[in-house]
Amino acid sequence: MAVGLATAAQAFEPVRTDRLVSKVDDTKILVHLRELQAIAERRGGNRASATLGYLDSVRYVRSALAAAGYDAQARPFEFDLFTENAPPVFNRIGPDPTTFTPDVDFATAEYSGKGDVRGLVARVGHTQVPPPAEPGSTSGCLARDFNAVSGRIALIQRGTCSFLQKVRLAEAAGAIGAIIFNEGQPGRDDLLVPTFSERVAIPVVGATYALGRRLYEQSFNGAVRVRLVVDATTETVASYNVIAELPGRNADRTVVVGAHLDSVAAGPGINDNGSGAAALLTIASELKALGLQPQNTVRFAFWGGEESGLRGSTHYVTQLTDAQRAKIALNLNFDMLGSPNFVRFVYDGDGSIGDPGPPGSDIIEQVFTDFFDSRNLPSAPSLFDGRSDYFAFIEAGIPAGGLFSGAEDRKSAAEAERFGGAAGEPYDACYHQACDTIANVNPGVLRQMAKAAAHAVYTFAMTKEDVRAAPTARSSQPRPNAAAKAEYRGPKLVR
Secondary structure, X not given: OOOOEOOOOOOOOOEOXXXXXXXXXXXXXXXXXXXXXXXXXXXXXOOEOOOHHHHHHHHHHHHHHHHHOOOOEEEEEEEEEEEEOOOOEEEEEEOOOEEOOEOOOEEEOEOOOOEEEEEEEEEOXXXXXXXXXXXXXXXXXXXHHHOOOOOOEEEEEOOOOOHHHHHHHHHHOOOOEEEEEOOOOOOOOOOOOEEOOXXXXXXXXXXXXXXXXXXXXXXXXXXOEEEEEEOEEEEEEEEEEEEEEEOOOEXXXXXXXXXXXXXXOOOOOHHHHHHHHHHHHHHHHHHHHOOOOOOEEEEEEEEOOHHHOOHHHHHHHHOOOHHHHHOEEEEEEEOOOOOOOOOXXXXXXXXXXXXXXXXXXXXHHHHHHHHHHHOOOOOEEEOOOOXXXXXXXXXXOOOEEEEEOOOOOEOOHHHHHHHOOOOOOEOOOOOOOOOOOHHHOOHHHHHHHHHHHHHHHHHHHHOOOOOOOOOOOOOOOOOOOHHHHOOEEOOEEOO
């Protein structure tokens, strides 16, 4: 079957992509995945950024790209690495002394300060218990919400503003610690694990809505005294992005194609995101082997520090000059392409289920969905919620898109009917765990997703059109860019 499609409602001249798509398969990708698995096994079970396992992964990718004929560069950057040294402690001293359970009732906020504090719980202004019908609590978003927290432990509800904003205001008002509990609506009532993306001074934990509500209501009946203990450190470390480029005839239009190379510390990260990195490495090698010069420059990027808050990709985008940024036509992002209980997710460029990406993102989405449609493979949109490395690009106004096969969320009955698999079970039960090995990867969906990725890479490498100016780019009433409301920065919530 031919796979040379006229993409995005014929936004571009027809581009035949089968030259590249036919060369990309799971057998080649699995070669790279086995190497990444072996690296993790040699280096303590993971390939987390700033570890020896990650450095070996960088060396392997550079070597493979060099063998394919690229000048692959390891570009350094620094970021703050948060490490929890011991489980946190959260006790209610009185009334009714209770020890709460870590990772069930509460969890340490990423980039929390270190400390062992005891004090009275102080309710913060604009907290809504019970919660509003729709998310929208403004608890702790204004300085005046913290009028009574000096020398106390602030009890704050999740809501519209960022966790960092809430905690900075609490610090400024003299709070000695903070508890941020979930807002309370369905889907926003379980354990909250916040991140601040930068270090804060006071100890902070996230909590379930049930625990926050209990403390909130109890505080109206008299003083509630608690103890918080967080033993954690934040240190500045070095890591690397790996960048390789295939120059195009048009040096003023660049397609940046990325996948993060790092894992979490808990496991080898073969689906998350060895699958995306290995697929990208295969696509880069096969594209080079075709021996052609693309119309547009293609820049392959293997990002570091994604699991610590999209650090490598954010560094890359924020260091660009205005002139360099203007040359980037779009970003393609591939993260977790082989989930065992998969859905073929395509990032929601046109805003069909949420806020859209920058203009042109809708065209990118349709390039992917047209490919899947041509093969009678169902796909579904996935929110631009900030969970992967496209975020810095859409925040900078650069069109983006890509693929994702699902993480810790559970497959719905409707999804199981369309895609197969088990309803009510996670898309990837080994997400961020030691069992995220090659045995965790579904080779069939990996092949399908990698071929779709190759189709998009070749389409945007060879087209003479610019997605930012294409006549079929979104022409409806402008809506906010999804970056403005993104709740995540990498795997952790920021608001």
